[in-house]
Every structure is written in C-alpha cells, then in structure tokens.
Amino acid sequence: MNSLIKSASHYFSVYKNFVSTSTQVQASFRTSFILLIFMDLFFYISSLASVSFIFDHVETIGPWGREQLMFYISYMLVIDAIHMMMFSHNFWQLSLYIRKGDLDFILLKPLSSIFSCFFRHFRTPALITFPVALFLLIYYGIAVDISAIDWMLMPLYLTLSITLIILIEFILSTAMFWMVEGTGINFLRMQMQQLARWPNFVFSDYIRKFLTTIIPVLLVGSAPVQFIYNKSRFELLIVMIVALIVLTKVLNTLWKVALNNYESASS
Amino acid sequence: MKNYWLKWWQTIKVTWVKHTAYRLNFFLQIIGPGLVFFFIKYQLWSSIYRGDQQTIIGGFTLDQMIQYHVWGFLVALIAQANGSWNLSEDIRMGRISSYLIYPFQFHEYHTASFVSFQFIQLFIATFTLALIVLTQLAFLPSLYYLIQGTLFTLFISLFWFLLQYLVGILAFWLEETWIIRVIISIVSYFLSGAIIPLDLYPKWLTHILDYTPFPYLTYYPIQIFMERPVPVFQGYFVITLWMLITIFFINFVWKRGIKMYTAAGM
Numbered sequence: 001m002n003s004l005i006k007s008a009s010h011y012f013s014v015y016k017n018f019v020s021t022s023t024q025v026q027a028s029f030r031t032s033f034i035l036l037i038f039m040d041l042f043f044y045i046s047s048l049a050s051v052s053f054i055f056d057h058v059e060t061i062g063p064w065g066r067e068q069l070m071f072y073i074s075y076m077l078v079i080d081a082i083h084m085m086m087f088s089h090n091f092w093q094l095s096l097y098i099r100k101g102d103l104d105f106i107l108l109k110p111l112s113s114i115f116s117c118f119f120r121h122f123r124t125p126a127l128i129t130f131p132v133a134l135f136l137l138i139y140y141g142i143a144v145d146i147s148a149i150d151w152m153l154m155p156l157y158l159t160l161s162i163t164l165i166i167l168i169e170f171i172l173s174t175a176m177f178w179m180v181e182g183t184g185i186n187f188l189r190m191q192m193q194q195l196a197r198w199p200n201f202v203f204s205d206y207i208r209k210f211l212t213t214i215i216p217v218l219l220v221g222s223a224p225v226q227f228i229y230n231k232s233r234f235e236l237l238i239v240m241i242v243a244l245i246v247l248t249k250v251l252n253t254l255w256k257v258a259l260n261n262y263e264s265a266s267s
Numbered sequence: 268m269k270n271y272w273l274k275w276w277q278t279i280k281v282t283w284v285k286h287t288a289y290r291l292n293f294f295l296q297i298i299g300p301g302l303v304f305f306f307i308k309y310q311l312w313s314s315i316y317r318g319d320q321q322t323i324i325g326g327f328t329l330d331q332m333i334q335y336h337v338w339g340f341l342v343a344l345i346a347q348a349n350g351s352w353n354l355s356e357d358i359r360m361g362r363i364s365s366y367l368i369y370p371f372q373f374h375e376y377h378t379a380s381f382v383s384f385q386f387i388q389l390f391i392a393t394f395t396l397a398l399i400v401l402t403q404l405a406f407l408p409s410l411y412y413l414i415q416g417t418l419f420t421l422f423i424s425l426f427w428f429l430l431q432y433l434v435g436i437l438a439f440w441l442e443e444t445w446i447i448r449v450i451i452s453i454v455s456y457f458l459s460g461a462i463i464p465l466d467l468y469p470k471w472l473t474h475i476l477d478y479t480p481f482p483y484l485t486y487y488p489i490q491i492f493m494e495r496p497v498p499v500f501q502g503y504f505v506i507t508l509w510m511l512i513t514i515f516f517i518n519f520v521w522k523r524g525i526k527m528y529t530a531a532g533m
Contacts, residue, residue, distance in 0.1 A: 035446040042450055046457035053467050054315070057324045061315055184295030191303040198307060202314045 014111060015119060022122040036125035040084065044132060047073055047197070062201035068229065069199070071140035074133065075161075076197050076221045081133040082162050083193070085126035087169070090118045091189060094173055095182030101264045114255055118170060150228045157224035160240060165220045167247040168192055174251075177258040196220040200236075212236075216243040274371045278379035279386070286387055298344070298391060305340040308462075309333060325467040331493070335464055337405040338416075338492040342485055343461065344392045345385070345417070346424040347452075354435030355444040364530045374432070374517075381428045385421070408494050416491040419502060423484055426506050429513040436517065439524030460486030480509045 026033055051073055055066040064072070094117055097103040106116045141151070150157075169189045176182030192215070200208050200222040211218040216239070223236035286293055316322050316329040327335060354377055357363050366373040399405050407413065434447045441447075456462055458481040465473055465486045476482050483502045490497045 029442045031441055032443045032446055035443075035450065039446055039450050039453065042453045042457075046453055046462070050457065050462045053463060053469070056469070057467055058315055061311075179289075179292065181289045181292040184289070184292035184299070187296045187300055191299060194300075194303055194307060198311060202307075203310045204313070207310065 011111070011115060014115075018120055019122045019124075022120075023124045026124045033125050036123065037128050040081065040126065040129035041132065043080075044077055044129070044136070047077060048136070062199065064199065064201075067140060067143040071137070071144045071146075072199055072221060072225050073197070074136040074140045075158075075225055077133040078130075078137050078158060079161050079165065079196075079220065080193070081126055081130040082158070083165065085123050085130060087118060087166055089121040089123050091169065091173055091186055093121060094118075095176050095186065098176055098182060098262065099180070103262060104264050107259070113259065114170065114251070118166070118173075144229070146228060157228070160237075160244065161220045161224060164216065164240060164244055164247070165193065165196060167244065167251055168215065168217055171247065171251050171254060174254045174258040177261050192217045199225070212239065216240070216247075219243060275375070275379050275382075278371070278376055279383040282380040282383035283387065286384060297388075301340050301343050304343075305336055308336045308339075312336070325464060327464060327466070332464075334405045334493060335489055337399055338489040339461055339485060341392050341396060341399075341492070342420050342423075342488045344395065345388050345420045346484070346488070347427050347455075354432065355438030355441075358436065358438040358524075358528070359442070361530045363528070374521075377432060377435075378428075385424060388424075408492055412491055412494045415499065416488055419491055419499060420488045422503065422506060423488060426480070426510050426513070427484075429510055429517065433513055433517050433520065436520050436524055439520070439528060455481060455484055458482075459484040460489070464489075480505055 048070065051069055052066070054061065055069070059065065061069055097106065097117065103117075106120075107113055109116055137154075141154075169192065172185060172189050172192065173182075175185050179185065195211060196217045200212065200218040203211060203218065208218060219236060219240045223240040226233040227237050312329065312332045315324070316332070318329070320329055322329065324332070357366075357373075363373055366376060396407075400407050408416065430451065431448065434444050434451065437447065438444050458476060458479070460482060461484075465476065465482055468476075473482075483506055487497050487499075487502050491499065
C-alpha cells in the first residue's frame, strides 16, 4: 500500500513537471494559444446550435427533449475539453515518436511508457475553455433538474467516461507501431469521438449493440447520462465498468506486443 | 512550352504516387471522416423521422434528407478534402528553399499536387456514387444536373484550395497553422449546411449567410445535385469574387513572408 502511494506521488510530481514545461512552451506561441481557445469555442457553439436548430422543427429526438439532449451534448463537451487538455496532443506526437525513433528516449525513462507517451503534453489553452464547457453542463443540468446525488457523483461519471474513451483511443493508437504513416489512425480515433457525441438510441439495433460491446464507444456518454435520467438504467454503467476492466487488460497486452514489434528508427 | 507542361505532368504523377503509397492511411485520413460523418447523420435523421416517410421536416421527407446528406458526402469528397496540409511544414522546415532555386515555383508545385489530388478524389467520388445508386440511397440526377453539379463542386474545390494555400503560407509567422484550418472547417461545416440543411436554420441567420460564401460551399452544390432551383451564376460570381480576394491576400502574404524567410537548416 505504501509503495503504491509512493509511486502515485512520484507520477503526480512528474505530471506536474509535464504540465509546467508544456505551459511554458505554449506560452511562447501566443497566437496559437489564442487561436486554440477560439477553435474550442467555435466547436461548442456549432455543436449546441446544430442541435438547437433541429429542435426548432421537432419535439423530441428518440425519447429525449431539447434540454435533455443539450445536457448530453454539454456532458460530451466537458469530456472533449478534458481530452483536449490532457491527451489530444499526445496522440499526434506518438506517430512522430515511432517514425523518428524518439520513442527510444521514452523507453529509457524509469516511468511507465504508456504514461510517458500519453500524458507528456498538456494543452494549457483548454484550461480557459474548460470552465465554459463546465458552465454549459451546469446550466443544462439545472434545466433538466439533476438530483443532488448526481451532482456529487458527476466527477466520478466524468472520470469513468474520459477513462473509457482514452482507453479505446490508446488501443487504436497501438496500430501506429505497425504502420509507416500513423496519421490515419489519429483520424480513425477522432471518428470514435464523433460516434460518442450522440446518444446510443440514435443508432439502429445492430450498430448500437456493436458500438456498446465490441467497440464500446457509445457507453462514454450514454451510460452515465441515461443513469442520471433514469436510475433503473444502471445496466449500461455496469457494462461500462466491465468494459473498462477488459480494455485495460487488452491495452496492457497490446502495448507489450507493440513495443516488441517496435524497430527504432534512430538507433 | 512543352517542357513547362511536362513539369506539371511529372508533379501530378509524383503526387499521385505519394498519395496512393499508403492506401490505408489515405482511406482513414481522407475518406474515413466523411464516411463516418455521413453514417452518423444517416442514423440521426432515421432516428428523428422514426422511419416515417410521410413526415416533413424543414421541407424534407426522410428520403430527401438522406439524399441531401449523401450528396453532402460527395460534395465534401470532391471539394473539401484537398491535401495541402504539408504546405506549412514546407515553410517551417525550410524546404521551400528548393523551390526558390528550381524552375518550377512553389505555388505551381502545390497547384499541380492539388490537380493530382482532385483526380484521385473524382475517381473515388465516381466509385462511391455508383455504390450509392446501386444501393438506392440516392437517385442519379439527369445528366444536365450531374454535370452542372460536378463542375460547380470542382469550382468550389478550387476556392478551398486557395483558402488552404493562404492558411498554409501563414506559416511564415505562425508555428501551427492547423488550428486556423480546423477553425475554418468548423465554421464552414456549420454555416454551409454540411451538418444540417440551411432550411432548418432560423430565417435571420440564413439572410445573413446570403452575404457570405458559406451556402455556396455545400448547400447550393447539393441543391443542384438534387435538381432543385439554384442561382448557379450568382454562385459562380460570388465564389469568383472570394477567390480574387483570396488570391490578393495570397500574393500579399507571400511577398511579405518571403522577405522575412530565413531558410531554417541551410
């Protein structure tokens, strides 16, 4: 237990340094810093406005009304903001690490290679847009009258969701080890995010089952939000927890195989 | 003169080979996103209409809505997928120094690459269209509208190329031009009717959009393919005007940028 706490505190202090160096680098490119904020804001506006325009013409989409779907979209925007802040840049770097052989230096470090690869870069501008996404979540959460317990459990729901989506993306990213050009995998990864941005009832039966069990991307938002709306819908949360355990195992195995397959380009 | 065109032809051939070298990567990067985008919209609208063919939303039945998004996918394939993303890297890494010496200029090289890319995209679009017609997801318009729609979409692709080129050469000043590219694509997807038809937008917004090039980028080409009345000549006029403005800025930015270019790594 003691060694676990010691290890966690070590990783936390390393992560603090990762955040600090990333912030220093990004602060020196001020235009990009500002543009990244605008990029996120435009994305939030277009996501919410598109759904709002549809609701100007229909009463419901599936079983949900305007406020319920807007809450779902806001929930996914918070997930997106956390993803942008902590992980997004790292996926793009991984393909470069592998192609140029920079992964050698990461493997030499006395840290988990998964941690070093996927937690190294932190996108500071997202710290500015994250509160906007959070505000939207709170605003629509109040509109759909979420219970006090759900508000208290919200950090847990968000943690489960972000863990699930990044596990799926980590697993997909291991394919970069077998490809000369890994950019395409990043686009595939982004398509997983696209699919998760819509509630599961939008998809037809077979596709919903496939995207809930085989590639459980629809659980990211649908499992917690459906549970928030209806406490009898807990089965999706259970599937989500099972998926998290299975995917962690799959990632660990695949990552080892991928590293064994890695042929350093620089040495 | 023959030698000059030979350079164009060789560049087109080389770019074709470069693009098709990593086929899986090309599929995931260029075709995949549009395909998933269409798939989501297909599922979403089927869910909204609940399979009811009689329901009309914003002037569209379910069949028409699906057709709208099918044509939207094809328009995006031909017009918006051009691959000038490594243009800014050429500048940042100092690779444009070669073009300053070669008897084939930087803009000529990238225009030839664009032409090559369009050949690939047209080939893919034709194949996709054949599949779509065979599966009866959409109906083939009459030859007149098919040719008119394709020509207008190709014209739009030229505007997209110029816009991407302008953003790319901002790399003389900016470290990361992809952010601007993503902003432009988010805004244009939203305002051009790529996500949902403009008929569903509030009237005040569509009135404002009439004064911008956005509706001509996706909404109007789709309307042509769907054999709906569209002010085509007005479309050509507006896009030509925006192309001239973009070319003016390209010249301006290039002249200013090349003066401060330091040829990194030389």
